[in-house]
Amino acid sequence: MHGRTRLRRLMPATLLITLAAVSLAAAAPQDTGPPADLGRTAGEAASVVEVRLADRDELDRLVATGVDLDHQVAVTDAGVEVHAVVTPSEVESLRALGFQVGDVVFTAADSERALAEREATIAAHVAANEAFAAAAYDETNPDVSDVRIVRADYYTSFGNQVLSVEAKWAQGQTSSQQLVVERDSGPGTAMGSGGTQNISRFVDAGVYLYHRGASSVSTRPEYVRITSPTGDVAVAKVEDWLSVEGEDPFKGDGYLEDFVTSYLTPTELYERIHQLASEFPALAEVVELPQRTNGYRRKAQALLDPPANRVRVDSPSPAAGEYLFAGPAGYGPGLPSGGISGSFELVDDGSGSPSEGCGPLIGFTAGSIAIADRGTCPFVQKTQNAQAAGAVALVIVNNVPGDPFSPGGSASGITIPTVMISLDDGTLIKENLPASGAVIPGVPVSNSARVGVDSHAWGHEGGTDISIEVVDPGVPSSALSVDVAGNDITVSLATNDAGARTSTAAQVRDAINASSPASALVVAYTYRGNAGGGTAPPSPRRNLSDFLDAPDTVSRDPHPVYALRIGKVRDGSKMGVLAYAQEHAREWVPPLVTVETAERLLRNYASHGPTKQLLNNLEIWIAPSINPDGGHYSFYDFASQRRNMTRHCAVNGSYDLNARNSWGVDNNRNYTEYSLFDGYDGASTSCTSDVFAGPSELSEPENKNLDWLAARPNVKFAMNLHSSGNYFMWSPGAYALPGRISAPRPTLEEESYFWGASSRILTSIKRHRGLSVTPARTGPISDVLYSAAGNSGDMLWYKYGIYAWNFEVGTQFQPPWEGPTSSSASAHQEALEFSNGLVELMRVAYDFGKDNTRPESTLSLSTSSTSGMVNVRFVTSEPAAVFYTLDGSVPTYSSTLYASAGIREGGELLTVPTGTTVHWFSVDSAGNVERNYRPDGGARNYNKQVATLGG
Numbered sequence: 001m002h003g004r005t006r007l008r009r010l011m012p013a014t015l016l017i018t019l020a021a022v023s024l025a026a027a028a029p030q031d032t033g034p035p036a037d038l039g040r041t042a043g044e045a046a047s048v049v050e051v052r053l054a055d056r057d058e059l060d061r062l063v064a065t066g067v068d069l070d071h072q073v074a075v076t077d078a079g080v081e082v083h084a085v086v087t088p089s090e091v092e093s094l095r096a097l098g099f100q101v102g103d104v105v106f107t108a109a110d111s112e113r114a115l116a117e118r119e120a121t122i123a124a125h126v127a128a129n130e131a132f133a134a135a136a137y138d139e140t141n142p143d144v145s146d147v148r149i150v151r152a153d154y155y156t157s158f159g160n161q162v163l164s165v166e167a168k169w170a171q172g173q174t175s176s177q178q179l180v181v182e183r184d185s186g187p188g189t190a191m192g193s194g195g196t197q198n199i200s201r202f203v204d205a206g207v208y209l210y211h212r213g214a215s216s217v218s219t220r221p222e223y224v225r226i227t228s229p230t231g232d233v234a235v236a237k238v239e240d241w242l243s244v245e246g247e248d249p250f251k252g253d254g255y256l257e258d259f260v261t262s263y264l265t266p267t268e269l270y271e272r273i274h275q276l277a278s279e280f281p282a283l284a285e286v287v288e289l290p291q292r293t294n295g296y297r298r299k300a301q302a303l304l305d306p307p308a309n310r311v312r313v314d315s316p317s318p319a320a321g322e323y324l325f326a327g328p329a330g331y332g333p334g335l336p337s338g339g340i341s342g343s344f345e346l347v348d349d350g351s352g353s354p355s356e357g358c359g360p361l362i363g364f365t366a367g368s369i370a371i372a373d374r375g376t377c378p379f380v381q382k383t384q385n386a387q388a389a390g391a392v393a394l395v396i397v398n399n400v401p402g403d404p405f406s407p408g409g410s411a412s413g414i415t416i417p418t419v420m421i422s423l424d425d426g427t428l429i430k431e432n433l434p435a436s437g438a439v440i441p442g443v444p445v446s447n448s449a450r451v452g453v454d455s456h457a458w459g460h461e462g463g464t465d466i467s468i469e470v471v472d473p474g475v476p477s478s479a480l481s482v483d484v485a486g487n488d489i490t491v492s493l494a495t496n497d498a499g500a501r502t503s504t505a506a507q508v509r510d511a512i513n514a515s516s517p518a519s520a521l522v523v524a525y526t527y528r529g530n531a532g533g534g535t536a537p538p539s540p541r542r543n544l545s546d547f548l549d550a551p552d553t554v555s556r557d558p559h560p561v562y563a564l565r566i567g568k569v570r571d572g573s574k575m576g577v578l579a580y581a582q583e584h585a586r587e588w589v590p591p592l593v594t595v596e597t598a599e600r601l602l603r604n605y606a607s608h609g610p611t612k613q614l615l616n617n618l619e620i621w622i623a624p625s626i627n628p629d630g631g632h633y634s635f636y637d638f639a640s641q642r643r644n645m646t647r648h649c650a651v652n653g654s655y656d657l658n659a660r661n662s663w664g665v666d667n668n669r670n671y672t673e674y675s676l677f678d679g680y681d682g683a684s685t686s687c688t689s690d691v692f693a694g695p696s697e698l699s700e701p702e703n704k705n706l707d708w709l710a711a712r713p714n715v716k717f718a719m720n721l722h723s724s725g726n727y728f729m730w731s732p733g734a735y736a737l738p739g740r741i742s743a744p745r746p747t748l749e750e751e752s753y754f755w756g757a758s759s760r761i762l763t764s765i766k767r768h769r770g771l772s773v774t775p776a777r778t779g780p781i782s783d784v785l786y787s788a789a790g791n792s793g794d795m796l797w798y799k800y801g802i803y804a805w806n807f808e809v810g811t812q813f814q815p816p817w818e819g820p821t822s823s824s825a826s827a828h829q830e831a832l833e834f835s836n837g838l839v840e841l842m843r844v845a846y847d848f849g850k851d852n853t854r855p856e857s858t859l860s861l862s863t864s865s866t867s868g869m870v871n872v873r874f875v876t877s878e879p880a881a882v883f884y885t886l887d888g889s890v891p892t893y894s895s896t897l898y899a900s901a902g903i904r905e906g907g908e909l910l911t912v913p914t915g916t917t918v919h920w921f922s923v924d925s926a927g928n929v930e931r932n933y934r935p936d937g938g939a940r941n942y943n944k945q946v947a948t949l950g951g
């Protein structure tokens with residue numbers, strides 16, 4: 001600074017003109033301040049004025065005064081004209097020094113007017129916003145706009161800019177109109193310059209909740225405005241949702257993570273937590289929960305149906321046997337009842353894919369049954385080529401795994417039947433040619449003629465060793481009989497004088513159940529409660545099956561359910577945090593989130609201070625798979641399995657093998673609070689429903705286990721991990737119909753606390769790769785998703801007072817491990833990002849435990865539209881409950897609790913007579929009371945204020 005001052009003094013005047021033009025105006029007042037003789041008085045407003053100078057010498061003299069010069073220096077024939085930023089006192093001083101001070105270019109008033117306009121605009125926005133926020137949502141009050149903006153959130157997700165808006169409109173229940181949201185394009189810009197977006201009604205169970213919608217934006221708006229269809233207006237300032245700056249402050253250098261390398265079955269999940277416990281015995285132990293599951297096991301079953309559509313391969317081919325087919329095709333003839341016999345022959349058309357048979361066949365033996373692979377040309381074309389080569393039938397082998405289907409197409413002149421078999425079966429047959437056999441149509445059967453059997457033994461304990469056959473004795477006047485040789489049951493049907501079969505399905509059922517050797521092995525039943533009056537058909541010998549395909553490494557016994565208990569002190573004295581996953585079997589990613597989190601906590605303990613702090617102060621329960629039976633079934637048998645494996649269907653219902661993928665209890669509907677059994681919505685009494693609540697509350701071992709975990713007295717926080725949808729939710733999770741009567745809503749204080757913790761947890765998730773769980777998917781389950789009667793989160797919250805959250809991880813149940821782009825669905829990335837969130841939950845719990853800061857609260861008063869009244873709201877320094885009285889009495893925990901204005905809104909507006917004395921105190925989530933007031937004591941150190949304005 002001194003250097004510049006000195007330099008300027010030494011400069012010739014000609015250089016100074018240039019300097020003044022570029023930098024002097026800014027530099028001079030700051031470097032030296034105006035000389036006292038110019039007389040700038042603090043508090044005066046400055047204007048920009050023209051100063052006309054005769055020549056450069058006069059400019060030098062002006063500069064020497066130290067006046068604040070603008071960048072404007074114009075040298076003209078008439079002299080030099082500069083702009084000076086001066087106050088009225090300085091103008092007088094300049095005139096006294098002989099300077100010619102000319103026009104005022106820009107006055108202080110001009111500045112003030114511009115500032116005032118801006119401030120007025122903002123004030124109007126804010127006033128409008130506060131009026132809407134402050135006013136009770138009362139459509140009968142004409143002073144209040146009929147539309148109110150509840151949330152306006154700006155965020156980025158995977159780098160895309162998004163604006164999410166939620167608003168309530170008084171006509172929302174009856175009118176289906178969308179609302180149009182106008183956006184500005186940043187501070188000081190015109191409303192509407194940022195474009196518009198429409199938001200739509202969110203109606204659930206017939207009840208209008210609010211309008212909501214998100215849209216991509218190209219710039220962050222500062223304000224949004226909604227003009228309702230009636231012309232009422234609401235304005236709101238846009239808030240930032242989950243802004244993420246820089247590196248994760250928690251992790252720091254050397255933080256260890258990314259321990260999951262593949263999906264893990266329940267067996268593997270339990271192995272993993274056992275390994276961790278044995279590696280970190282001072283920090284973790286595995287706890288077996290009290291209940292074992294019903295087991296990955298089923299009774300062996302069969303339906304005594306007549307033969308189905310089948311391709312029969314005869315001995316001596318190693319592929320000898322029968323293989324189900326689909327068809328015949330939608331074109332060409334059907335199959336004769338006796339089927340079509342012949343040698344099987346794989347087609348060859350001499351092309352690059354010769355076995356597809358898309359071209360004329362080479363060397364085919366007329367009279368054979370052609371086999372062709374499904375591929376690139378139409379089925380009809382294959383059939384035409386086979387027929388032209390003299391084939392008597394065509395068997396198409398599917399080219400993808402799964403069930404075959406009946407070939408479609410249309411053509412005239414087709415004279416041979418066409419069927420399809422599965423890829424597996426077709427491959428086996430092709431590999432074992434030459435062979436001969438037949439293509440044989442199945443025998444249709446009516447449900448009245450069907451009989452099912454179940455083994456008494458579990459499939460793996462001998463049930464699958466049992467076989468059963470129903471035969472036509474082939475002689476007239478036979479009696480119905482049941483014979484058993486070892487594990488092989490044979491039913492011989494009754495015939496009449498003419499040799500026709502006469503036994504009904506009911507009679508076959510009764511005969512099996514009346515035979516002591518047969519009934520020692522199986523129980524028989526008619527099909528789904530049918531009376532069984534139809535004539536029972538012969539049925540080929542078949543083994544009963546439990547249809548369970550998991551390898552032997554998966555136990556068939558009632559399965560222990562394990563949790564990992566983590567913490568330096570694990571005696572219940574530290575605050576407990578519970579994380580549990582896979583209530584729903586098919587949700588394969590959430591269990592990975594839990595084991596990734598467990599491993600981060602354990603492996604970082606030694607070298608990462610913040611992690612050590614967590615484990616030294618918390619007791620963390622991690623249950624990676626609540627429903628291992630369903631989980632195994634999902635991995636090995638039926639990927640879409642949601643529930644446990646237990647069949648609660650009655651023998652006259654969906655009891656037979658065809659229903660086996662529809663059994664089980666939805667573990668997340670079987671709990672005790674606000675359940676189906678209490679009359680709440682979102683669960684089913686049907687044993688085949690995917691939201692089957694079970695026969696009674698806590699009927700299932702999986703649910704009893706979670707109830708046991710939740711009952712640990714020190715557990716205060718919990719996360720129920722599900723997929724999918726990228727939701728973050730809390731209670732209430734259920735309502736009753738009609739009327740959408742919600743389970744009790746959290747208090748204003750609790751709701752505020754939930755939102756605050758959500759922000760932390762969701763910000764941690766976002767840090768991994770930029771995923772934003774949206775505001776529209778954050779909130780109470782029944783507000784943002786649907787009613788789920790009897791869910792676990794509600795039991796934890798209402799029965800045990802646990803802060804219970806729910807993740808819905810990712811966008812799919814079983815996404816690819818990695819995706820093609822960084823924002824793609826990816827099991828790996830989802831496990832890592834939601835583990836960030838689960839670790840943050842541990843930190844939320846830790847902070848809660850050490851919170852000893854007392855809340856503070858104030859009254860916010862505003863004008864009421866009713867004379868003699870005043871509007872009152874309470875403002876708290878942190879999420880805190882406010883208990884108040886308006887009758888002058890001492891506030892206690894029994895006093896009125898300050899409430900929320902409504903779903904997803906802030907505090908309610910109280911309208912009280914002017915002059916009312918308000919007595920109140922606040923208490924935060926950790927139990928800290930404002931001013932250390934003792935509501936049950938004799939002291940009077942609560943808050944007290946008279947509600948009056950302007951007075």
Ligand SMILES: [Zn+2]
Pocket residue numbers: 583584587668722723
């Ligand atoms: Zn789920």
